[in-house]
Amino acid sequence: MKKRTFVGGIHPPGNKVATVNKKIVAAEPPNNVFIPLIQHIGAPCHALVGVGDTVRVGQKIGDASAFVSAPVHASISGTVRSIVDIPGFGKCVEIENDGKNTLDPSIVHNPNPDSLTLDQLRQAVRNAGIVGMGGAAFPAHVKFNPLKDKPIEFLILNGSECEPYLTADHRVMLEYPDRILAGMKYIMKMLNCSKGYIGIEDNKMDAVEVMVELLLGTEEIQVVPLKAKYPQGSEKHLIYTCTGRVVPSGGLPMDVGVVVSNVSTAVAVADAVEKGMPLIERVVTVSGNGVKRPANYRVKIGTLISSLVEQSGGYNGRVGKIISGGPMMGRTLYSDKVPITKGTSGVLFLPNKEIANELPHSCVRCAKCVDACPMFLEPTTLYKNSDKEKWDTVERNNVLDCIECGSCSYVCPAKIPLTQYIRQAKEIVRSRQKSQAAKEAAAAKG
Amino acid sequence: METRIGRLVVSSSPHIKSSVTIETAMRDVLIALTPALIMAVYFFRFSALAVIVTCVTTAMVSEAVCQKVRGRPVTVKDGSAAITGLLLAFCLPPTIPVWIAAVGSASAIVLAKQFFGGLGHNVFNPALVGRAIILASWPAAATTFVLPLDGVTSATPLEIMKGAVQGSVPAAWSEAVAQLPSLGDMFIGNIGGSLGETSVLALLLGGIYLLYKGHIDWRIPGMFIGSVFLLTAAYGALTGKGIILYSLYHVFGGGLMLGAIFMATDWVTSPITKQGRILFGLGCGIFTVIIRLYGGYPEGVCYSILLMNCCTPLIDRLVKPRVYGRRKNA
Numbered sequence: 001m002k003k004r005t006f007v008g009g010i011h012p013p014g015n016k017v018a019t020v021n022k023k024i025v026a027a028e029p030p031n032n033v034f035i036p037l038i039q040h041i042g043a044p045c046h047a048l049v050g051v052g053d054t055v056r057v058g059q060k061i062g063d064a065s066a067f068v069s070a071p072v073h074a075s076i077s078g079t080v081r082s083i084v085d086i087p088g089f090g091k092c093v094e095i096e097n098d099g100k101n102t103l104d105p106s107i108v109h110n111p112n113p114d115s116l117t118l119d120q121l122r123q124a125v126r127n128a129g130i131v132g133m134g135g136a137a138f139p140a141h142v143k144f145n146p147l148k149d150k151p152i153e154f155l156i157l158n159g160s161e162c163e164p165y166l167t168a169d170h171r172v173m174l175e176y177p178d179r180i181l182a183g184m185k186y187i188m189k190m191l192n193c194s195k196g197y198i199g200i201e202d203n204k205m206d207a208v209e210v211m212v213e214l215l216l217g218t219e220e221i222q223v224v225p226l227k228a229k230y231p232q233g234s235e236k237h238l239i240y241t242c243t244g245r246v247v248p249s250g251g252l253p254m255d256v257g258v259v260v261s262n263v264s265t266a267v268a269v270a271d272a273v274e275k276g277m278p279l280i281e282r283v284v285t286v287s288g289n290g291v292k293r294p295a296n297y298r299v300k301i302g303t304l305i306s307s308l309v310e311q312s313g314g315y316n317g318r319v320g321k322i323i324s325g326g327p328m329m330g331r332t333l334y335s336d337k338v339p340i341t342k343g344t345s346g347v348l349f350l351p352n353k354e355i356a357n358e359l360p361h362s363c364v365r366c367a368k369c370v371d372a373c374p375m376f377l378e379p380t381t382l383y384k385n386s387d388k389e390k391w392d393t394v395e396r397n398n399v400l401d402c403i404e405c406g407s408c409s410y411v412c413p414a415k416i417p418l419t420q421y422i423r424q425a426k427e428i429v430r431s432r433q434k435s436q437a438a439k440e441a442a443a444a445k446g
Numbered sequence: 447m448e449t450r451i452g453r454l455v456v457s458s459s460p461h462i463k464s465s466v467t468i469e470t471a472m473r474d475v476l477i478a479l480t481p482a483l484i485m486a487v488y489f490f491r492f493s494a495l496a497v498i499v500t501c502v503t504t505a506m507v508s509e510a511v512c513q514k515v516r517g518r519p520v521t522v523k524d525g526s527a528a529i530t531g532l533l534l535a536f537c538l539p540p541t542i543p544v545w546i547a548a549v550g551s552a553s554a555i556v557l558a559k560q561f562f563g564g565l566g567h568n569v570f571n572p573a574l575v576g577r578a579i580i581l582a583s584w585p586a587a588a589t590t591f592v593l594p595l596d597g598v599t600s601a602t603p604l605e606i607m608k609g610a611v612q613g614s615v616p617a618a619w620s621e622a623v624a625q626l627p628s629l630g631d632m633f634i635g636n637i638g639g640s641l642g643e644t645s646v647l648a649l650l651l652g653g654i655y656l657l658y659k660g661h662i663d664w665r666i667p668g669m670f671i672g673s674v675f676l677l678t679a680a681y682g683a684l685t686g687k688g689i690i691l692y693s694l695y696h697v698f699g700g701g702l703m704l705g706a707i708f709m710a711t712d713w714v715t716s717p718i719t720k721q722g723r724i725l726f727g728l729g730c731g732i733f734t735v736i737i738r739l740y741g742g743y744p745e746g747v748c749y750s751i752l753l754m755n756c757c758t759p760l761i762d763r764l765v766k767p768r769v770y771g772r773r774k775n776a
């Protein structure tokens with residue numbers, strides 16, 4: 001099979017060996033969970049339960065009326081103990097586990113899922129609170145509802161998992177390939193598209209083989225082996241690699257007739273449509289040299305990270321950084337007393353000594369950042385002009401096209417935090433554009 | 447942009463960085479220069495060693511002194527000054543008086559590098575500036591070459607081809623050909639010339655290593671050497687000097703390999719985009735051929751690279767990669 005790739009990008013060490021061969025295990029039932037009322041891009045939910053209420057597994061405990069939003073559900077049965085604010089996670093519903101795992105009566109199998117209409121399918125996805133599980137956490141029912149003037153030709157399932165350390169999607173592909181395909185078919189139905197691709201990096205050939213075998217004889221779904229290179233999992237680059245199409249600047253995948261979804265999201269869709277089961281658990285990779293026994297867990301949403309650490313044998317020496325997500329794009333956490341959310345694909349623990357802390361040198365113009373940038377920007381030029389606060393130049397050099405993949409910072413031998421400079425520059429350029437637009441609007445009214 | 451909350455560091459992504467630093471990259475360049483260094487010392491013995499040691503030490507000392515004076519951290523350890531010294535030594539004749547080499551090396555670091563603000567800020571390749579200064583100030587010492595091992599003064603292949611050496615103008619092209627060393631000797635480096643430029647083999651080995659390590663872009667040496675090859679082949683064909691053979695002497699002779707692989711590819715003074723590097727390499731090649739064929743010197747690599755160094759800021763301003771998802775001229 002021909003392996004495809006894109007131009008630019010980097011080859012960071014994979015660091016996946018610690019967990020790649022570890023089967024997904026169910027995490028121990030947590031004593032209590034903290035379920036954030038916002039776990040998605042869009043409007044936050046309001047709580048549907050109050051302190052003291054009894055809740056059951058799968059019961060809806062938060063919802064919003066806005067279209068771009070996703071409800072949240074109890075992941076365990078028990079009693080609502082509090083509704084607290086956890087910095088960085090917003091309001092969270094704390095549920096104390098009664099250990100009974102009583103299922104909510106609203107959850108019923110659908111004996112005939114193929115008979116569902118498109119709207120019923122989308123309703124099922126919305127009711128299940130499904131969001132993109134690759135990290136972006138965009139409400140799935142919105143994504144699976146194509147606009148009239150933008151028909152969708154291709155669904156691409158993202159199984160590239162290009163971030164180092166993470167193996168959750170890999171394991172899901174090995175252990176639940178049939179569920180992925182089931183979900184994929186429902187998604188394709190919702191999108192009214194007839195062609196699907198599953199993009200998998202070639203460091204996961206076992207997953208490629210499993211999928212190919214399962215798909216034998218199928219025309220409409222095709223496995224695309226991709227060269228392992230970061231950021232292959234970026235939507236724009238996955239689309240380019242699989243279809244050769246280029247998402248226009250400022251545009252969305254649907255502008256080129258494509259929707260991209262994560263493999264774990266597809267599993268969630270299958271569970272929602274067939275079993276009526278909302279998104280209350282997900283697979284999370286726990287890894288890094290800062291933890292004793294790295295593993296892939298199936299975790300109830302809202303479980304505290306500290307409880308996963310305990311199950312992994314505790315910390316290994318002094319941990320300097322806890323990262324939610326991968327090391328390239330993940331965000332650092334200020335504490336381990338924070339919950340797993342629908343978008344948490346992994347939690348990494350980096351020991352103190354692995355935290356790069358070199359003083360930056362001035363740019364030596366090696367152009368490694370330019371060669372690495374998958375968007376074909378000039379990170380060094382953007383950084384230098386941001387440093388001088390030349391925002392017009394920064395804007396003209398297309399700063400807003402940056403996908404914040406971090407490749408430039410990674411390769412820079414002078415250890416300049418390029419991505420951080422560029423991220424800030426993007427914010428400034430955006431707010432300048434806004435105030436400019438406001439001024440123009442005022443002048444037009446004038 | 448990093449904060450510690452309790453024991454934990456909170457910072458924005460990415461959280462890992464490649465192990466390549468300026469020091470490791472410079473070390474790779476020094477490794478890449480080692481084969482040529484060994485050949486230089488083998489062919490030109492003690493005189494080569496003396497020039498090399500002088501240039502490298504002077505460069506490192508000058509860098510340290512300048513940084514002390516400027517109140518900057520001393521970064522001699524990063525190896526960039528050593529590389530400048532070594533490269534300068536490589537483009538000097540082994541017989542050059544060591545004090546001249548020292549003056550050249552010091553001016554390379556002080557004038558061409560530290561005056562501009564240090565590594566990363568210089569416009570011109572410091573080693574080439576050093577060589578240009580020596581060539582302008584002591585032209586005889588800078589252009590008297592000896593044969594390897596026996597040390598007899600001899601013309602370089604390029605000088606022979608230029609046909610204007612020390613009164614012994616070859617009456618005809620055939621006579622010049624008779625004087626030329628074999629291509630095999632040129633490939634190994636067993637010819638007269640600057641001490642580090644003669645061994646094509648050693649320089650190519652270094653180039654392959656740097657390409658493998660990802661520190662240089664093939665486009666610069668590729669376009670540089672390629673254009674010299676094609677242009678001299680065309681000239682050879684038009685003037686009846688033969689095509690392939692004539693151009694191979696141009697490609698193997700003089701400082702082309704050294705310049706194209708190690709000097710034109712200097713990070714600081716070459717363009718940052720792939721497209722820009724193609725232009726840069728082409729420009730170097732074209733100017734080299736013009737100087738070699740029509741200029742006053744038999745060799746043109748040094749000046750052509752310096753000339754293109756001047757153009758680098760312009761190339762960087764004009765040649766922008768097309769951003770993903772944007773249309774042309776958008």
Ligand code: SF4
Pocket residue numbers: 372373374375376377378379401402403404405406407408409418419422
């Ligand atoms: S500039 Fe942006 S898109 Fe380009 S490498 Fe850096 S972070 Fe990635």
Ligand code: SF4
Pocket residue numbers: 362363364365366367368369370379380383411412413414415416418
């Ligand atoms: S990678 Fe770093 S040193 Fe190299 S050009 Fe980019 S900013 Fe400059």
